[in-house]
Structures are given as C-alpha cells and as structure tokens.
Amino acid sequence: MIDRHIGFVHALRETGLPVSLAEGLDAAHALRHIDLADRRTLREAYAATLVKRPQHREGFDVLFDLWFPSTTQGPPKHRDDDPEDLRSELAELLRGDPAAPEFSAFAQAMVERFGRVQAGPGRQSWFSYPVIRALSPQTLIAGLLGERGGLPEKLARRRVTTNIAAFEAEVAADVRRRIAEEQGRERITRSAVRPPIDRRDFLRVTKAELAEMRREIHPLARRLATRLSMKHKKGDRGRLDFRRTVRASLQSGGVPLITHLKPRRPHKPELVVLTDASDSVAGFAQFTLLLTFALREQFTKVRAFAFVDTVDEITKYFAPGADVLDAITRMTTEADISRFGRTDYGHVLKTFEERHASVLTPKTSLLILGDARSNYQPPNTETLKRLTEKVRHAYWLNPEPRNQWDTGDSVASGYAAVIPMHECRNVHQLAAFIEDVV
Amino acid sequence: MTWFASPSEAVTRLRQTGYLSDDAIATSVFLAGVLQKPLLAEGPAGVGKTQLAKAIAEATGSDLVRLQCYEGLDEARALYEWNYKKQLLRIQADDDAWDDIFAEEFLLERPLLKAIRSDRPTVLLIDETDKADVEVEGLLLEILSDFQVTIPELGTITAARRPFVVLTSNATRELSEALKRRCLYLHLDYPTPERERDIVLAQVPGIAETVAEQLARTAATLRALELKKSPSIAETVDWAHTLLALGREVLDERTVAETLGVVLKHHSDQQRAAKELGLR
Numbered sequence: 001m002i003d004r005h006i007g008f009v010h011a012l013r014e015t016g017l018p019v020s021l022a023e024g025l026d027a028a029h030a031l032r033h034i035d036l037a038d039r040r041t042l043r044e045a046y047a048a049t050l051v052k053r054p055q056h057r058e059g060f061d062v063l064f065d066l067w068f069p070s071t072t073q074g075p076p077k078h079r080d081d082d083p084e085d086l087r088s089e090l091a092e093l094l095r096g097d098p099a100a101p102e103f104s105a106f107a108q109a110m111v112e113r114f115g116r117v118q119a120g121p122g123r124q125s126w127f128s129y130p131v132i133r134a135l136s137p138q139t140l141i142a143g144l145l146g147e148r149g150g151l152p153e154k155l156a157r158r159r160v161t162t163n164i165a166a167f168e169a170e171v172a173a174d175v176r177r178r179i180a181e182e183q184g185r186e187r188i189t190r191s192a193v194r195p196p197i198d199r200r201d202f203l204r205v206t207k208a209e210l211a212e213m214r215r216e217i218h219p220l221a222r223r224l225a226t227r228l229s230m231k232h233k234k235g236d237r238g239r240l241d242f243r244r245t246v247r248a249s250l251q252s253g254g255v256p257l258i259t260h261l262k263p264r265r266p267h268k269p270e271l272v273v274l275t276d277a278s279d280s281v282a283g284f285a286q287f288t289l290l291l292t293f294a295l296r297e298q299f300t301k302v303r304a305f306a307f308v309d310t311v312d313e314i315t316k317y318f319a320p321g322a323d324v325l326d327a328i329t330r331m332t333t334e335a336d337i338s339r340f341g342r343t344d345y346g347h348v349l350k351t352f353e354e355r356h357a358s359v360l361t362p363k364t365s366l367l368i369l370g371d372a373r374s375n376y377q378p379p380n381t382e383t384l385k386r387l388t389e390k391v392r393h394a395y396w397l398n399p400e401p402r403n404q405w406d407t408g409d410s411v412a413s414g415y416a417a418v419i420p421m422h423e424c425r426n427v428h429q430l431a432a433f434i435e436d437v438v
Numbered sequence: 439m440t441w442f443a444s445p446s447e448a449v450t451r452l453r454q455t456g457y458l459s460d461d462a463i464a465t466s467v468f469l470a471g472v473l474q475k476p477l478l479a480e481g482p483a484g485v486g487k488t489q490l491a492k493a494i495a496e497a498t499g500s501d502l503v504r505l506q507c508y509e510g511l512d513e514a515r516a517l518y519e520w521n522y523k524k525q526l527l528r529i530q531a532d533d534d535a536w537d538d539i540f541a542e543e544f545l546l547e548r549p550l551l552k553a554i555r556s557d558r559p560t561v562l563l564i565d566e567t568d569k570a571d572v573e574v575e576g577l578l579l580e581i582l583s584d585f586q587v588t589i590p591e592l593g594t595i596t597a598a599r600r601p602f603v604v605l606t607s608n609a610t611r612e613l614s615e616a617l618k619r620r621c622l623y624l625h626l627d628y629p630t631p632e633r634e635r636d637i638v639l640a641q642v643p644g645i646a647e648t649v650a651e652q653l654a655r656t657a658a659t660l661r662a663l664e665l666k667k668s669p670s671i672a673e674t675v676d677w678a679h680t681l682l683a684l685g686r687e688v689l690d691e692r693t694v695a696e697t698l699g700v701v702l703k704h705h706s707d708q709q710r711a712a713k714e715l716g717l718r
Contacts, residue, residue: 020619033472041445044465052618054625151691154715155655214664226610251522
C-alpha cells in the first residue's frame with residue numbers, strides 16, 4: 001500500500017498537481033482511518049487531502065482510476081449479442097441513472113467486445129473510438145426523447161446527452177485501464193491527463209472547451225476585479241482622514257495615537273482594445289473581448305475595435321446586460337471588419353489611425369490582440385509606433401507560443417520592437433497579465 | 439472526542455438534520471473529524487456550504503461559533519479586544535490599578551478565542567474566508583495549525599478541546615497556499631439532478647415527487663446554459679416553495695415562464711433561458 005501511495009503521489013506531481021510533502025503525509029494519515037476496500041471513500045479521502053483546486057480534479061480522477069482500478073466486478077461477462085440488442089440495452093441504460101453499477105459494467109463489457117484493435121503485427125491495443133462507432137449512442141437520442149417539442153423535450157435531451165457523455169467517459173476510463181494493465185501505468189500517465197482548463201491553449205481549444213472557458217469568465221473577472229481593487233487599497237495612502245482619526249482618538253482618551261489616511265483615488269484607465277477577429281485566432285479574441293467587457297467595472301471606459309483587413313468599432317454590441325453569444329454573432333455579421341477576409345495588419349493600422357485616432361488620449365491604455373500574421377503584407381510598423389506614442393500604455397497580446405513568433409508570415413518581433421508584446425496562450429497567462437499590468 | 443465514527447455514519451447523522459450529503463461530503467467531514475484538521479469548503483454561492491457547518495453542529499450536538507468575514511476584518515473583531523472603557527474607569531477609580539487592568543475581566547472574547555476556550559464541543563464556522571483581507575489568513579494560520587492563541591499580556595492559550603473548523607469560500611479570490619495546505623479541501627458544486635430532487639423533497643414537505651424531479655431537471659438544464667449566474671440549490675428550493683404556494687401540479691412552459699424570476703435574477707439570463715427553453 002505504501003508503495004502504491006507513493007507512486008500515486010509521484011504521478012500526480014508529474015502531471016502538474018502541486019502535492020506538498022505535508023499533504024502526502026495527511027493523505028497517508030487519512031488512509032489509516034478509512035476502510036481501504038471502499039473505493040469511493042478512498043477516492044474522496046485522497047481528493048480531500050491532495051486536490052486543493054477544482055481545476056485539478058479531472059486529472060486526479062483519471063490517475064486515481066489508473067492507480068486504484070476497480071476490481072470488484074470480476075472479469076466482465078463476455079457479450080456476443082447482436083449489436084442491435086446491445087444498442088437497445090444501451091438506450092435503456094441511458095434513460096436511467098449513470099451512477100448505477102450496471103452502467104459502468106455495461107461500458108466495460110462493450111470495451112471488451114469492440115475496443116480491441118490490432119495495432120501492428122502481433123500487437124494489439126485498446127481504443128474507445130471503435131466502441132463508440134459500433135454503438136453510436138448519438139443516433140439513439142431521437143428515439144429516447146419521447147415527447148416532442150417544448151420543455152419536456154429540452155429536459156429529456158439534456159438528460160440523455162449528459163448520460164451519453166458519462167458513458168463515453170466510462171468507456172475511455174476502461175480503455176485507459178486496459179492499456180495500463182498491458183503496458184504499465186507509467187507509460188500512460190502523461191498522455192492520459194489533459195492540462196487543467198486554465199492552462200489549455202487558446203488556439204487549440206475545441207468548441208466544448210471554449211464554452212467551458214466562457215463559463216469561467218464571470219468568476220474570473222470577479223476574481224481579478226477583487227484582486228485589483230485590493231491592490232489599489234493596499235497601495236500608498238493619501239491625505240490624512242481627519243474625521244476617522246478623531247473618531248479613533250476617542251478610544252485612547254482623545255489622544256490621536258493612530259492616524260487614519262484617506263485611500264488614494266484608484267486610477268481607472270480608459271481602455272481601447274483592438275482585436276483580430278479572423279478565424280485563426282477566433283477563440284482567443286472572443287474570450288479576451290468577453291473578459292474585457294466583464295472587467296468593465298475596473299475601467300472607466302472601454303472601447304473595442306475588431307479587424308480582419310479593415311477595422312470597425314464593436315463596443316455597441318457588448319452593451320451591459322447583452323447576451324454574450326448574440327453579441328459575437330452580431331459583431332461578425334454586422335460590423336464592417338472584413339473586405340477580402342485575409343488579415344492585413346498594415347492596412348488595419350493605417351485605417352485605424354485615419355478613422356479612429358481620436359479615441360487615443362494620454363489617459364488611454366491600448367491593447368492589441370492578435371497573432372501578428374499579416375499574410376506577407378507590409379506591416380506598417382511606423383504607424384503603430386505613432387499610435388503607441390499617443391497613449392499612456394500600449395500592450396500586444398499574442399496567443400501563439402513564443403517560439404513560433406517570426407515563423408512563416410508572422411512579423412511579431414517587428415512589432416515587438418515598438419510595443420511590448422506578451423505571450424498569452426491560456427487563461428492563466430491572461431489573468432497573470434491583467435494582474436501585473438492593470 | 440470523535441465526531442463521526444465512519445463516513446457512512448456521517449451520512450446518516452447529517453441526514454437526520456435534513457442535510458443530504460454525498461461521498462465527497464461524508465468522507466471529508468469524517469476525515470476532518472478524525473484528523474482534527476480544518477475543512478475548507480469552496481464552491482459557488484448557494485450550494486449549502488454554510489448549511490453544512492450548521493448541520494455538523496446539529497448532528498454532533500455542539501455549539502456553533504460563527505465568524506463572518508468581510509473586507510477590513512481585523513484581530514480586534516476576530517480574536518479578542520481589551521475593553522478599554524472598563525480599563526479607563528478602573529484606573530480613574532483606583533490609582534494603583536495599573537497592574538491589574540490586563541486581566542480576564544477586561545478581555546472581550548471574539549469568535550476565534552471563544553471557540554478555542556470553549557470546553558464544550560464546538561463547531562467553528564469561518565464564513566466567506568475569501569472576503570477577508572490577506573492578513574487575516576496569516577492570523578488564521580497559527581490558530582488552525584496549533585489551535586492556540588498568544589495574547590501578550592496573558593500568555594498563550596491552548597484549546598482545551600479542539601473545535602471542528604469549517605471554512606467556506608466562494609473563490610472570489612484564491613486563498614493562499616499556506617492556508618490550503620493546512621486544510622482538507624471539499625469542492626461543493628451544483629448537485630446531480632437525482633440528489634437535487636432528494637434535497638427539494640427533504641426541504642419542501644408537501645411537494646409532489648414528479649414536480650421535484652422536473653424542477654431538478656430544469657435547474658440542471660438552466661445551469662448548462664451560459665448564464666451570468668446559474669441557479670443555486672437554495673433558489674431551486676425557493677422555486678419549489680413558489681410552485682407549492684401557487685398550487686401548480688406540473689412544471690409546464692407557462693409555469694416556468696411565470697416563475698422564472700425566482701431562479702434567474704438577471705434580465706439577460708431570463709431572456710436567454712426563455713429563448714433556449716422555447717418558452718415564448
């Protein structure tokens with residue numbers, strides 16, 4: 001047990017979960033008090049002592065399943081039934097509770113039946129794709145919905161899709177378990193665990209992940225706003241607050257022992273955001289724009305401009321209370337941001353200077369979001385230089401990893417010479433940037 | 439003392455107070471008891487974090503001492519303060535009293551000190567820890583790891599009986615690593631529809647099981663939309679009360695449209711929900 005415990009803690013650290021020595025010891029202490037045969041309690045005991053951030057829970061669960069695989073069910077029954085029968089059995093399960101033991105037993109039996117694939121001569125491996133293809137749960141949805149139209153259908157659809165996701169997760173977990181059994185746990189540890197959501201690359205996220213990130217926006221904005229306002233409060237204090245000092249002196253018999261100072265008025269910058277809305281950086285731009293608008297209480301004024309090869313103001317689409325997804329759709333259809341649909345930074349900067357230069361004042365901070373890939377058009381660095389000289393601060397956030405700057409049609413370092421350019425690949429880096437800079 | 443004998447006993451005893459737990463809650467509550475470590479419960483507003491502490495106190499028959507955190511909370515409000523008015527009066531009354539004004543009778547107990555000095559079993563609830571300033575976390579560190587407080591004039595006071603400490607946080611800011619390391623961590627999230635149905639049934643006597651089921655499913659569907667503020671468990675329970683008061687037997691489109699304000703408190707959220715659920 002000790003070896004397994006230590007191996008598990010090491011694997012967690014290897015995948016980026018910060019587990020301190022003291023926390024490892026806590027977990028070991030906890031193990032003395034619980035029934036080790038009860039796998040669910042064991043999992044929660046480890047989670048309570050080791051996982052201190054909700055983003056890390058997903059990776060933890062994957063590793064836990066590898067290190068402490070369930071053995072209670074015994075060898076899964078061999079199933080030779082006709083695939084159609086299996087499909088109707090699956091349909092029945094999808095109607096029920098995904099936490100039921102039959103649910104995972106069925107998933108394991110299906111991996112046994114369909115998941116084996118010849119990976120080379122004399123070698124076999126396990127995959128979840130053939131299992132999902134053979135049963136194609138998505139095509140079962142229509143039959144499962146029952147009542148058509150309106151609220152009941154929405155509710156049924158939601159229930160079935162969640163259960164399908166649960167089924168796919170069970171299949172994936174069982175596939176990982178089998179691979180680990182045959183090839184050793186260490187081999188699969190690294191590849192099995194995805195980085196937590198705030199460390200995933202903007203440019204490589206899937207649609208579902210983007211939705212998940214968007215859901216993080218309001219909590220993130222709130223968190224950043226609190227931290228920023230705390231920073232302001234803690235900074236240098238300003239003039240003497242006479243009233244509070246006299247009030248406080250009453251405690252010491254009228255002698256002002258403790259002086260109170262008025263907090264300095266927080267500096268609220270005006271923000272001008274210029275964002276690349278072309279497809280190559282769409283996910284990043286969407287996310288950053290939303291965050292900027294969610295942070296509005298930190299800025300007195302936010303004005304946003306979007307561009308592909310020409311530039312237009314998009315502030316009005318993000319009015320307070322507006323629905324974010326609608327705003328994005330309206331922005332892409334209504335705003336005049338694209339002529340030929342190929343990004344052209346040089347032309348954009350020129351148009352921006354001609355039409356909207358008046359928004360830049362010595363009180364503004366200018367934020368440019370984009371990958372600096374200009375399709376081999378002239379970069380117009382001089383214009384950017386003039387723009388940055390007009391404003392208080394100017395920053396460029398680039399969603400590409402630093403080592404890809406200047407490759408292909410990227411002119412990143414050309415621009416970086418006149419404006420500080422930051423790598424901003426994931427939510428974590430973005431939050432760090434806002435906190436350091438604003 | 440032992441707080442709970444096993445995770446399953448924690449489930450039963452919490453259930454008797456009307457609090458429905460799951461594996462994660464029961465195991466971490468049990469472990470916090472046996473390891474004598476504070477329990478940090480984090481999660482969105484209205485998922486029953488504060489309620490958990492109250493349920494633990496009720497289930498174990500202990501006193502509940504609550505420290506509500508807010509911006510600007512300091513030692514004098516959290517730990518102890520000298521009653522300077524009384525001290526001044528004593529000095530004025532008796533010129534030789536300079537030495538005995540720092541005695542027990544001039545000490546004002548605040549929640550943390552009260553929880554530590556209590557000789558009855560006590561549950562100490564430190565609510566909304568993330569709202570307090572970072573300095574307060576430093577103050578908590580000594581108390582939570584050694585369960586002792588140092589008062590310069592009186593010396594160190596060690597807990598006669600370690601309290602069961604529950605900290606809650608809405609994660610408006612990340613708590614410090616040092617604090618998290620000393621705690622057991624429990625992430626409370628929105629429940630599964632099955633568990634939420636049971637909660638509604640337990641909290642709202644008289645509601646039909648089918649309605650509770652529909653409510654729980656609708657709430658889960660609403661949470662899947664990208665809303666500014668997802669409905670909390672407390673709001674689902676309010677919703678159930680509303681339906682009961684209106685005497686509705688089924689949750690159909692019309693009823694949802696009429697009562698949506700109970701669960702969604704932003705205009706844009708209501709519009710979005712109406713659109714996605716096809717209410718209009």
